[in-house]
Every structure is written in structure tokens, then in C-alpha cells.
Amino acid sequence: MDQPYLQIKTAAGRKQLVLGKEPLSIGRHQENKLVLADTMASRFHCVIETVPDGYMLRDLGASNGTKVNGKLVKSALLKPGDEIMIGSTRLTLVTPGSNGSDEAETAGAAKGKAKGGAAIEEDDPAEELTESDLIEEELIDDPLPVADEGPSIDDSDYEHNLRRLAEAAPNKPYTEIDIALVNPRGQIVHAAGQSAAAGGRQMVDLFRLLLLVCFRHRVTDIHIEPKGNHFTCRLRVDGVMVDATKFPTPIGTKLTALVKILSDIDPSQRSSIQEGHFGARCPGPLPGQPNTPGATHPVDYRVSFAPAVFGQKLVVRVLDAANAPGRIPDLKLAASMEKDVTRAIGQDSGMVLVCGPTGSGKTSTLYALIRSLKLTERNVVTIEDPVEIQIEGVTQIPVDEEKGKSFSALLRSVLRQDPDIILVGEIRDAETARIAMQAAITGHLVFSTVHTKDAFGTVFRLLDLGVEPYLLAQGLHVVLAQRLVRQLCTFCRKPVPITAEQKERMGPVAEGVMQVHEPVGCYRCMNTGYAGRRAIFELLTTNPKFREAVVRNPSPQQLQEALVGTSYEALERNGFQLVAQGVASYEEIDRAVGM
Numbered sequence: 001m002d003q004p005y006l007q008i009k010t011a012a013g014r015k016q017l018v019l020g021k022e023p024l025s026i027g028r029h030q031e032n033k034l035v036l037a038d039t040m041a042s043r044f045h046c047v048i049e050t051v052p053d054g055y056m057l058r059d060l061g062a063s064n065g066t067k068v069n070g071k072l073v074k075s076a077l078l079k080p081g082d083e084i085m086i087g088s089t090r091l092t093l094v095t096p097g098s099n100g101s102d103e104a105e106t107a108g109a110a111k112g113k114a115k116g117g118a119a120i121e122e123d124d125p126a127e128e129l130t131e132s133d134l135i136e137e138e139l140i141d142d143p144l145p146v147a148d149e150g151p152s153i154d155d156s157d158y159e160h161n162l163r164r165l166a167e168a169a170p171n172k173p174y175t176e177i178d179i180a181l182v183n184p185r186g187q188i189v190h191a192a193g194q195s196a197a198a199g200g201r202q203m204v205d206l207f208r209l210l211l212l213v214c215f216r217h218r219v220t221d222i223h224i225e226p227k228g229n230h231f232t233c234r235l236r237v238d239g240v241m242v243d244a245t246k247f248p249t250p251i252g253t254k255l256t257a258l259v260k261i262l263s264d265i266d267p268s269q270r271s272s273i274q275e276g277h278f279g280a281r282c283p284g285p286l287p288g289q290p291n292t293p294g295a296t297h298p299v300d301y302r303v304s305f306a307p308a309v310f311g312q313k314l315v316v317r318v319l320d321a322a323n324a325p326g327r328i329p330d331l332k333l334a335a336s337m338e339k340d341v342t343r344a345i346g347q348d349s350g351m352v353l354v355c356g357p358t359g360s361g362k363t364s365t366l367y368a369l370i371r372s373l374k375l376t377e378r379n380v381v382t383i384e385d386p387v388e389i390q391i392e393g394v395t396q397i398p399v400d401e402e403k404g405k406s407f408s409a410l411l412r413s414v415l416r417q418d419p420d421i422i423l424v425g426e427i428r429d430a431e432t433a434r435i436a437m438q439a440a441i442t443g444h445l446v447f448s449t450v451h452t453k454d455a456f457g458t459v460f461r462l463l464d465l466g467v468e469p470y471l472l473a474q475g476l477h478v479v480l481a482q483r484l485v486r487q488l489c490t491f492c493r494k495p496v497p498i499t500a501e502q503k504e505r506m507g508p509v510a511e512g513v514m515q516v517h518e519p520v521g522c523y524r525c526m527n528t529g530y531a532g533r534r535a536i537f538e539l540l541t542t543n544p545k546f547r548e549a550v551v552r553n554p555s556p557q558q559l560q561e562a563l564v565g566t567s568y569e570a571l572e573r574n575g576f577q578l579v580a581q582g583v584a585s586y587e588e589i590d591r592a593v594g595m
Helices: 099-112 158-168 199-216 249-262 335-345 362-371 407-414 430-440 455-464 469-475 500-510 544-551 556-562 571-580 586-593
Strands: 005-010 013-018 024-027 046-051 054-059 066-068 071-073 075-078 083-086 089-094 136-138 180-182 188-190 219-226 230-237 240-248 274-283 296-308 311-319 350-355 380-384 395-398 421-424 445-450 476-488 494-497 515-518 530-541
Touching (some): 158 199, 158 240, 180 199, 199 219, 199 249, 240 249, 249 274, 335 476, 362 421, 362 445, 407 421, 445 455, 455 469, 455 530, 476 571, 500 586, 530 571, 544 556, 571 586
Parallel strands (some): 350 476
Antiparallel strands (some): 066 071, 083 089, 180 274, 219 311, 476 530
């Protein structure tokens, strides 16, 4: 045998299992690739994956743990001859031709030569193993799901459905037992590193497994809804709803009750609207911070229960800063755009606006701009509704309309706090627009967002809100319009010839482009064909000619003429550049930008 294999010793004898490229899941459940009839093994015990250096073993939160050479491990890079203990089952990694493997095979062969039978190890039973006891098995793709069919939903095993989704992700830096759950008062309710085998903590482990799926697939919202005889669980991935699994009614009821307890919500109320929040602590640094050993970052969850036909529907908003851009380079702006934006945020005064529809990533972009500043040298104050992600070194103030703390009222108050930089979450009324613009021309750098379709629409929106044209011309520095588009999954995208219609629409961007890519769908991308999102941008940078046009109460065409010869690039053109590069599909850009 020339390929690396696992030598598996059980009470019934010994087997050999050839290692392939696909991950090898091990446990008692029948859906594992290696099923163990070992009561001391967990249903999904561990997995062995191919890595550039060989094979990596990862424990999946097994109740009895996984040992490598006698030591409990969460993950370990395996070497030839390493012994793995799973319950009472011993596995040895054998790589033909390596020293460690040759020694292991020689020791077993020397002890087991008898009547031409197979080699057995020193502590094997005395009986001779026959030819049928020695099994060579080539690993094949797991038939459920087939590589390009995505994970299927099986009502009978909700835990396995979630486990499969978690293991399908290409990046798996940590497991569910590394997630600590925190209540609204900041107290750790369930600490990391503690896995429950049974009892009252079973729901906690299931819930942490669901959160792990969310982390690995960039989920922004969890939807759990009662449907009479079961609960459906759907996840919003890259802006699109995806079916995850179905929970039996008793499990769904316990799971939603657990969320209520975590969020300090009264679990006895089941027919009213309820809201709350809780948190988690996960391994890894926040955006913009160094990845030091043992670094963790907080994740916030907004919880909402609403009465539906069969009970309360639960929606959990995931606010994970790790999925947001950390600084300006993470936005992946074009070189000219990055230069103009960096120059604008380095000024002492002026206004920087980000525009787009709801859910287009405006706030995340503003956070990236703020993190790119030297916060130790400037007094930065934000006014937000609500404060979604906390930034170290920044004073963040939440809006509370019921208590009279509106955007405009807080902005007037903040101006007396000696700010260098003010971030206003949104300009939505005339008073806020006027005060923000006055602050921008009196020595303050102001960041904000506006709900408009494009950069030109922002100028007319501010004029409609009553901002004087001369104030707008003096204070406005840059307007960044953006949309979020889904990136094609690099594992399953397929090239197709570019059509004449696409070439005509893409214009100069399509020169020399012979093919574009389309989504297909595989288990790694949850059968959506897409994996992750990125923003496309349109940057309007003001110049003397543009300011002169603004003062004259211009038309959109006059504003466009004022930008002739500048680096202005339309949103659509920026998106089609991603199509030409194979990053996004033509249909995705067309959907995001519109007519």
C-alpha cells in the first residue's frame, strides 16, 4: 500500500483505512465516514483533514476528548506513527516509506506472523486474524450530500445537519466549545472550553453549534419559527435566506427558551412581542487589532420574539465585528479612490458622506474610516441609532428619541464636547443636516450617511433638506456611494462565454474579456453559488468647478459635466470590473445596481 492510511485497532480486530483528500469524520453516528461501534466515542467525535503539511486532527467537542500520543488535544498536526485514542479505539497514522511508519509496521508484523496470517499488535487477542479481517477501503465522497448538491435537510437529525454545515466551511479556526456565552449584564453564563455530554447543558451545546455555523458562514440573522409540528431554522447568508435545518417541536421550544434566559427575557410570556440581547466571546482579534495568542473578541446579538400563528418567531441579529472591514485597505477601493478618501479623512474639517440603501454596509464603511485614524491624537464622538459595534478610543452615544436624545439634540450637545471628529449615524431631517454642515465648515470633520441611490442624489437630498447651497459647496468633501454584492464561490463557479448584450452593457470594461463566470452551488457555499460579500463604490470628490455648479442650484447633468476629467467612476462600472475579474457574476451586479 503506497498511500497514507489509518491502522484501526478495535476489540474485533484491525482494519486499514486509506486516507483521501476529503475530510474524514469519525464518531458513532452513521453519517460519519468512519463509524465506530464504541460507546465511549461521541456521535461526532473528531475529524481528520488534509493540510499542506500532512493531516490535521480536530476534536469536535467530544465528551471524552481525543488523545494523540496519550495527550488530550483540540487540534494536532499528525506525524507518521502517531497514535490517536477515540474512546477505546486506537488509530495509528501510517505513511509508507517514513521512518515512524516503518517502525510501527515492523513492530506489528514481528508480533503477528503466524501461519501466514495478518500482523497483529502486541496486546491483540491471541486468535489469528484471517484475510477477511484485514480491510483496505478507499475513501469516497460522502453520498449525502454529493459535492455539488449542497447539504440536505433531515428532520430526524438536526444536530448532524448543523454539524455538516459547520464542517463544510473552508475556514475552521475554532470549534463550538471555544465560544463563551454572556448575558446582558456582562456575566459569562457558559464558559468556553466546557462541553456538555448530556443533561441540562445539551441545549447549550446545540445552540453553540448553531452559533458556530453562523461564524463560519458569515450569517447575519438567525430565524427560528414554529410551524405546528416542527420549528424551521433559516439563516441569512450574504443577504439571502438559506434553509439550515428543522427542529422537532420539543427541541425548538427548549432552544427558544434558552435564548430567552440568556437575554433576560421572561420565558413565561409566549404571545407578546419581546426584545433583548446577549453576547458571546470568540477566539480571534477584532478588525484592526493584532492577532496575539489567546486573543478574543466580543460578539453582540439582538433578539426579537414576535407572535406568529403557531407561537413566537425568534430572530437573532448577529453583530460580529470580525466580518466587517477593519481599515481602509479592507474596503478594497480602487487605488485612486483610496487615495482621495485617505486624503479627505486626514483633513481638519469638512464632511465625508457614505450613501446607499438600507443594508448596503454604510455604517461598516464609516467604522473602517474611523479605525484608520490616529484615535489617540483626536477626540472622536459618534451619535448612532443604535450603537452596533463598540470601537476602542471612541466616545459612542446612542440615540433615544423617547428621552429627547435625537440626532439633532445630541449633535448640538456634542459640539460643546470639544470634538475633532463627529460621526452622525444618519442625516434624516433638516435640522440635523443644517447643524452637521455648519460643524463641517467650522473646524470639525463630520462623517455621516444618507439614504440615496447614488452620489449625485446625495447632493440633491441635502438641498431638499434645506441646506444652503453655499454651505453645501464649502463643507462637502467626498461622497462615497456603495452597494454590497455577493462574491462567487471559487470552488464551484463556472466560466461561460460573454454575450453581445453583456459586452455592450459593460462597455470599455469588457475589452479583451472572452468569458464571465456564473454561480453553480456546492456544499462549501451552502449550495448558493456565492461565498462572502464585498462592496462596489462610486466616489464623488468635489473640486472648484463642482462647488461653483452646486451654488447655482444645478441639474444632475450639470453636476456630471462638472466632474468631466476627474477620477469619478460610476457605481455600475466599478461593479462590472469585478465581473471581468471573475469575482462577481453579471446578474449579481445588474441586481445590485439596477437600471
